[in-house]
Amino acid sequence: MIALVGCGTVGGGTALLLTRDIKFLKEKTGLELGLKYVVDINFDNARAIGIPEELYETDLNKVLNDPEVTIVIELVGGLTFAKDVVSKSLSAGKNVITANKALLATFGEELFGLARKNSVSIGFEASCAGGIPIVKAITEGMAVNRIDALYGIVNGTCNYILTQMIDQGMSYNKALKGAQAQGLAEADPTLDVNGMDSAHKITIMSSLCFGYNCELDRVSVTGIENIDIYDVKLGTEMGYTIKLLAIGETYGDKVSLRVQPSFISNQHPLAKISGPFNGVSLYGHAVGHTMYYGRGAGDLPTASAIGADIISVASGAQKILFDNYKYWPDLTQKPSYMDQSEVESAYYLRLNVEDHIGVTATVTKILAENSISISGISQKEARFDEKEQKSIPLVILTHKTAKGNIDAAIKKLKKEQMISKKIVSIPVIAQKSENIK
Ligand SMILES: NC(=O)C1=CN([C@@H]2O[C@H](COP(=O)(O)OP(=O)(O)OC[C@H]3O[C@@H](n4cnc5c(N)ncnc54)[C@H](OP(=O)(O)O)[C@@H]3O)[C@@H](O)[C@H]2O)C=CC1
């Protein structure tokens, strides 16, 4: 029997699948599945979607002490009560299913170890890229591959906001409200827009891809909060679209983990992933490039991934994988990390400069001194700030260069009197080449 803790957006969707669709699930899988408890502190949402009242429970201990319950689904979110639910359930010998990427990215090693100690397993398909079965793709579908890179749009809220801003000209705040209304955003949407939710997901997925216990605090994270629609529009004119990319890559025996707003060409396979959808590209040594697409957030799409875990746990498949796969974070070593300053890409730079003779020469000289080669440069129409101060936007596209060079050049440029301190730099990410061998 199943107990579900937290009946909000995802919990509500899951409870619906386990009540309304239970007959279909049994017919399809041949498994005897049953929802016995819905634990929450209030049941407004459960009532609103018609979950039967006899399932409602406020006391977690009742679930923990019920020997009939073999699966506890944690859908509360956060790191405090959720951690208690997961730890206590595992310690009570119950399998756990969770969508809580923050919890697994922070305490994965401890919780996976606890599951192993108690001979149970943790299902977490819904923790990365919502409804896309990406955990199964990495651990099962790509099993024979050495995976050396993962590029993903893995936050539905940010992708929805950016799409609305570009396609509808909607303001950032209005688009964020829209994402919240659709149940895409986290309870605290700061985690979405500041890039941390994507960082949680890239930590979990990279650990499974590369066979290291990747650490959340080694992800270089930039969110979308400070993106200026002016740059988005200039990017569009140049044939680029802006996406919040989560990237995990290996460089020899080193790992690089980063989340960053990035320009990608309109021809890039991830460019067409819009609205609440997510897309994840994996690169394996045997298969080459594979790509996964689907809804990255929302009640039923995420419940679909939870349902897949329920079936895996109930059929015994999850435990077999848990016992045999060697890339779980409690079984692997922490990686060595690539120094972020050495990571290379092309860049879009926007400077605001005074309209003086020699300013472009000063800029190009500083870039050259920092080993940055320019692939394009253009001066745009003058702009006026809120204090009516005029400045000329100078947009530069660079060839591939190390991030350290860009940072050093920006530091120097900011010291020049004719150049405003606000310099925008956005990596321009090309599609990775396959390396089949
Ligand atoms: N929303 C999405 O699309 C996705 C979410 N996730 C993850 O799924 C998890 C749940 O997210 P989501 O459904 O959006 O969150 P919600 O905030 O909608 O749901 C959380 C539920 O837990 C309840 N709750 C809070 N504290 C307790 C407690 N002490 N005891 C029992 N119940 C409690 C809340 O009640 P109340 O409302 O009264 O506070 C609410 O009903 C999170 O880890 C999130 O990161 C993963 C993929 C997609």
Ligand SMILES: N[C@@H](CC=O)C(=O)O
């Ligand atoms: N808030 C998240 C929900 C899914 O993980 C998102 O927007 O992607």
